[in-house]
Amino acid sequence: MAGVVVIFDFDKTIVDCDTDNWVVDGLGATSLFEELLPTMPWNSLMDRMMSELHSQGKIIEDIADCLRTAPLHPQIISAIKTAHALGCELRIVSDANHFFIETILKHHGLFECFSEINTNQSFIDEEGKLRIQPYHDFNFASHGCSNPCPPNMCKGLIIKRIQYSMSSEGKKRIIYLGDGKGDYCPSLNLDEGDFMMPRKSYPVWELIISNPLLLKAEIHEWRDAEVFEKVLLNLINIALSAEKKSPELLSMDWNFQPVSRLPAFPQVLQVPQSPLTMF
Ligand SMILES: [Mg+2]
Numbered sequence: 001m002a003g004v005v006v007i008f009d010f011d012k013t014i015v016d017c018d019t020d021n022w023v024v025d026g027l028g029a030t031s032l033f034e035e036l037l038p039t040m041p042w043n044s045l046m047d048r049m050m051s052e053l054h055s056q057g058k059i060i061e062d063i064a065d066c067l068r069t070a071p072l073h074p075q076i077i078s079a080i081k082t083a084h085a086l087g088c089e090l091r092i093v094s095d096a097n098h099f100f101i102e103t104i105l106k107h108h109g110l111f112e113c114f115s116e117i118n119t120n121q122s123f124i125d126e127e128g129k130l131r132i133q134p135y136h137d138f139n140f141a142s143h144g145c146s147n148p149c150p151p152n153m154c155k156g157l158i159i160k161r162i163q164y165s166m167s168s169e170g171k172k173r174i175i176y177l178g179d180g181k182g183d184y185c186p187s188l189n190l191d192e193g194d195f196m197m198p199r200k201s202y203p204v205w206e207l208i209i210s211n212p213l214l215l216k217a218e219i220h221e222w223r224d225a226e227v228f229e230k231v232l233l234n235l236i237n238i239a240l241s242a243e244k245k246s247p248e249l250l251s252m253d254w255n256f257q258p259v260s261r262l263p264a265f266p267q268v269l270q271v272p273q274s275p276l277t278m279f
């Protein structure tokens with residue numbers, strides 16, 4: 001296993017839509033959703049919407065069918081498969097829910113690439129209704145974070161837990177990809193040597209560019225699937241090349257050759273002077 005951990009947001013990062021909206025719109029419940037949205041937190045509303053859809057006769061397979069049509073670009077699929085094949089550890093941190101994510105990843109043959117999915121819990125109850133529960137039970141206690149994180153999930157706390165769990169495994173570099181406001185908190189928790197990939201012109205990018213110096217990680221933006229793949233694979237190669245050069249690995253690696261002689265490794269990119277790198 002390489003010392004690179006890639007952490008993906010899901011909605012508008014892996015899939016090019018918000019899966020909650022995709023299901024609500026796809027199953028014809030948009031107006032009720034909009035009517036109820038001002039009255040309750042988003043996560044509680046999704047649980048309520050699943051109940052409404054169930055009472056309208058929609059079954060779990062209707063929801064799954066709708067999810068299978070969510071847009072997922074072939075270059076995102078190939079980027080994930082390549083990252084996995086290169087030995088990176090892939091994880092998801094998402095404010096969608098387990099059923100939505102698992103259904104979509106399995107449909108595209110990607111589920112096995114991920115070692116961990118951190119998201120809101122879901123289950124099918126005895127009536128066959130999909131239930132969605134908050135990752136963090138905000139009715140019991142607040143997660144206490146002052147960054148723009150929704151009440152049911154602070155992704156920064158999840159990243160801290162991941163970093164803590166990795167701390168005994170030697171130095172690993174994190175590459176984090178996301179688009180939303182909720183991806184800002186984890187970006188602040190990344191360390192020097194990590195990489196943050198915010199989606200250009202989306203809320204997390206706006207927050208980051210308002211003061212890029214608050215991040216210790218190097219920032220590499222992406223706009224679409226093509227740049228997503230190119231930048232992600234470049235950063236993975238940079239991290240893997242640096243790993244190969246590390247003296248402690250050198251002494252352990254019998255087959256070590258200088259990186260420059262290995263055709264499999266593309267040219268290492270220059271580390272940018274500015275924390276914000278444009279692609
Ligand atoms: Mg997102």
Ligand SMILES: [Zn+2]
Binds near residue numbers: 145147154155186
């Ligand atoms: Zn937070």
